[in-house]
Amino acid sequence: MRVLVVNAGSSSLKLSALDDDDLVATQRLTIRPDSRIDETSVQQFTHRVGQVDAVGHRVVHGGTEFGGAVVIDEEVRNRLEALADLAPLHQLKSLAALDAVSAVLPDVPAVACFDTAFHATIPASAATYALPAEWRRRWPLRRFGFHGLSHAYVSRRAAQLLGRPVESLRIVSCHLGAGASTAAIDGGRSVDTTMGFTPLEGLVMATRSGSVDPGLILWLEEHAGIPPDELASALEHDSGLKGLAGSADFATVLNEAAKGSPDAGLAVGVYVHRLRAAIAAMAAAMGGLDVLVFTGGVGENSAVVRERSVAPLGFLGVRLDPALNDDAVPDAEVTATGSEVRTLVIEAREDLEIVAQTRALFGRLPGSNQP
Numbered sequence: 001m002r003v004l005v006v007n008a009g010s011s012s013l014k015l016s017a018l019d020d021d022d023l024v025a026t027q028r029l030t031i032r033p034d035s036r037i038d039e040t041s042v043q044q045f046t047h048r049v050g051q052v053d054a055v056g057h058r059v060v061h062g063g064t065e066f067g068g069a070v071v072i073d074e075e076v077r078n079r080l081e082a083l084a085d086l087a088p089l090h091q092l093k094s095l096a097a098l099d100a101v102s103a104v105l106p107d108v109p110a111v112a113c114f115d116t117a118f119h120a121t122i123p124a125s126a127a128t129y130a131l132p133a134e135w136r137r138r139w140p141l142r143r144f145g146f147h148g149l150s151h152a153y154v155s156r157r158a159a160q161l162l163g164r165p166v167e168s169l170r171i172v173s174c175h176l177g178a179g180a181s182t183a184a185i186d187g188g189r190s191v192d193t194t195m196g197f198t199p200l201e202g203l204v205m206a207t208r209s210g211s212v213d214p215g216l217i218l219w220l221e222e223h224a225g226i227p228p229d230e231l232a233s234a235l236e237h238d239s240g241l242k243g244l245a246g247s248a249d250f251a252t253v254l255n256e257a258a259k260g261s262p263d264a265g266l267a268v269g270v271y272v273h274r275l276r277a278a279i280a281a282m283a284a285a286m287g288g289l290d291v292l293v294f295t296g297g298v299g300e301n302s303a304v305v306r307e308r309s310v311a312p313l314g315f316l317g318v319r320l321d322p323a324l325n326d327d328a329v330p331d332a333e334v335t336a337t338g339s340e341v342r343t344l345v346i347e348a349r350e351d352l353e354i355v356a357q358t359r360a361l362f363g364r365l366p367g368s369n370q371p
Contacts, residue, residue, distance in 0.1 A: 001020075001054065001359060001362075002017060002019050002050075002051060002052055003017070003053065003055070003056050003354070003355045003358050003359070004101070004105070005058070005351045005354045005355060006055060006056065006057045006058065006101055007058045007351070008031065008057075008093040008096070009090075009093065012028050012030060013028065013030070013031050013097050013100075014026065015045050017045075017049040017052065018352075025045070025049045027041075027045045029045075031096065035095075035096040037096050037100040038100075039100050039104055042100050042101055043104045046104055046105060052108050053108070054108060054109050054111065054362060055101055055102075055109070055110040055111065056110075056357065056358035057094060057101075057111065057112050058149060059080060059091070059113065059114050059115070060087045060091060060094060060114070060116070060146065061083050061086050061090070061091055061116055062112075062114035062117050063116070063140060064142075065079060066079075066114050066116075066117060067117055068114075068117050068120075069111050069112065069113045069117070069357040069360070069361050070111065070112050070361075071109060071361060072112050076112065080094070080095060080098075081095055087198065090199075098112075111357065113353070113354045113357045113358065114148065115146045115147060115149055116144045116145060117148055118148030118149070118151055118183075118190050119144060119146075119148050119190045121191065122143065122190055122192060122193065123191060126192045127143045127144075128143075129143070129196075129197070143193070144195075145183070145190065145193035145196070146193075146195045146199045147175040147181045147195065148183075148190070149353045149354060150175045150295060150296070150348050150350050151173045151185060151190065153350065153353040154173050154348070155169075155173060155188060157331065157346050158171055158291050158293050158346060161331060161344060162291065162344075166187070166188040168187070169188075170184075170283075170289055170290045171186075171289075171290065171292075171293060172283055172289055172291070172292050172293070173295065174278075174279065174293060174295065174296075174299050175296045175299065175348065176294065176295070176296040176297070176298035176299035177206075177348070178205060178297070179206070179208065180202070180204070180205045180210075180275075181193055181195040181199075181203060182194050182202075182203065182278040182282050184282035184283070184285040184286050186285075192281075192282055192286075194211075194278050202278065203271075203274050204240050204244075204267075204270055204271045206240050206241050206242065207238065207239060207241070208239055209235045209239035209240055210239075210240065210274060217231060217235075241253050241267050241271065244263060244266060244267035245257075245261070245263045246263065247264075250297075250305075251302075253267050253268060254302065268304075268308075271305070272305060272309050276308075276310075276312055279309065279313060280316065289316050290341060291341065291343075291344065292318055292341055292342070292343045293343075293344050293345075294345050294346070295346045295347070296348050300330050300345055300346075300348070303326045306343075307322070310343065317339065317340030318341040318343060319339040319341075320339075320343055321335060321336040324336075328345045329345075331344065
C-alpha cells in the first residue's frame with residue numbers, strides 16, 4: 001500500500017511517498033503567504049511516484065473532537081476549518097495542502113492524522129487550567145499538547161530498539177526542533193506534555209517564547225500599550241532563541257556562545273534550564289523514568305544540549321556516556337554503563353507514524369490480508 005504523506009509547515013509543504021516503511025520519493029514545495037499551493041507541482045510529484053493508494057495528512061489541531069486519525073470527507077474538512085482559530089498559523093496551511101492534493105488525487109482516500117490526538121489520553125488533572133468554571137464550560141480551554149505524531153513514533157521506536165514492550169516503559173520524549181516539547185509516555189500513553197492550549201507554552205523554542213507569566217503579557221498590553229496582535233506576533237516570531245541571541249538557528253547560537261557571546265551564552269543557558277526542568281517534571285508525572293529520548297533537529301544533532309540537560313539529572317538515574325553522546329548518529333543509544341535509565345537518540349519520523357495510522361484506519365497494517 002503506497003501512502004502519500006503530506007506535511008504542511010508554516011511556509012513549506014513536504015510530500016513523501018512510502019511503500020511499507022521504505023521512502024520512495026520526497027519533495028518540498030513552497031506555501032505562499034496567502035496559503036496557496038501550486039497544484040501543478042503537486043501533480044508533477046504524484047506523476048513521478050506513480051500509483052498512490054491513500055493520502056495521510058498531518059493536521060496540527062484536532063481540538064476535543066478528534067482523538068485519533070479520521071477519513072476526510074466534506075464534513076470533516078468543515079470541522080477542521082472551524083478549529084482554525086485554535087492554530088491559525090498551521091491549520092489553514094494544512095487545509096490548503098488538503099485542497100491542493102485532493103484536487104490532484106480526487107479519487108484517492110485521505111486521512112487526517114493529528115498532532116494533538118496522541119495527547120488525548122492526558123488525565124484531567126494534567127490537562128485542566130485553573131480558570132473560571134464559566135470560561136471552561138463555554139470554550140475548550142485545556143492543554144491539548146502537540147508534536148504527538150513524533151512523540152508517538154519515538155516511544156514505539158524506543159521500545160523496539162530496547163527489545164521491550166512499550167507497555168512496560170516510562171518514557172520521557174524530548175522533541176527539540178524549531179518547535180520543542182517534552183512528553184511523559186507511560187505504557188505507550190501520553191500522560192503529560194509541555195505544550196498546552198497552543199504550541200506557545202512550555203520550552204524555549206527557535207522563535208517562540210515558551211511559557212511566560214500571563215501577568216507579564218497583561219502588563220505589556222496595559223502599561224506599555226502593545227496591542228494583542230503585536231504581542232502575539234512577537235511571542236510567536238521574535239522570541240525564543242531569536243529574542244535572546246538574535247538568531248533562531250541553534251547551531252549558530254551554540255557557536256556564538258562558544259566564542260564568548262554573552263547573549264548566546266544566556267540563550268543556551270535558558271534553553272537548557274527549561275529543558276532539564278521539563279524532563280524532571282515529566283518523570284515526576286509518571287513516578288519515575290525508564291527511558292529518555294532525544295529527537296528533532298536539535299535533539300538529534302546537539303551533543304551539548306543532551307549533555308548539559310542530563311548532567312544534573314543523576315538523581316533520576318540518568319547518565320550519558322560522553323564518547324557515545326559525542327558520536328551519536330540516530331538511531332543510537334548513549335547510555336553510560338551502570339545508568340538506571342536508558343537514553344536514546346532517535347530520528348524524527350513523523351512520516352512513518354502517519355503511514356502507520358493511515359494503514360491502520362484502512363485495515364492495511366503490514367501482514368493484513370484485507371483488500
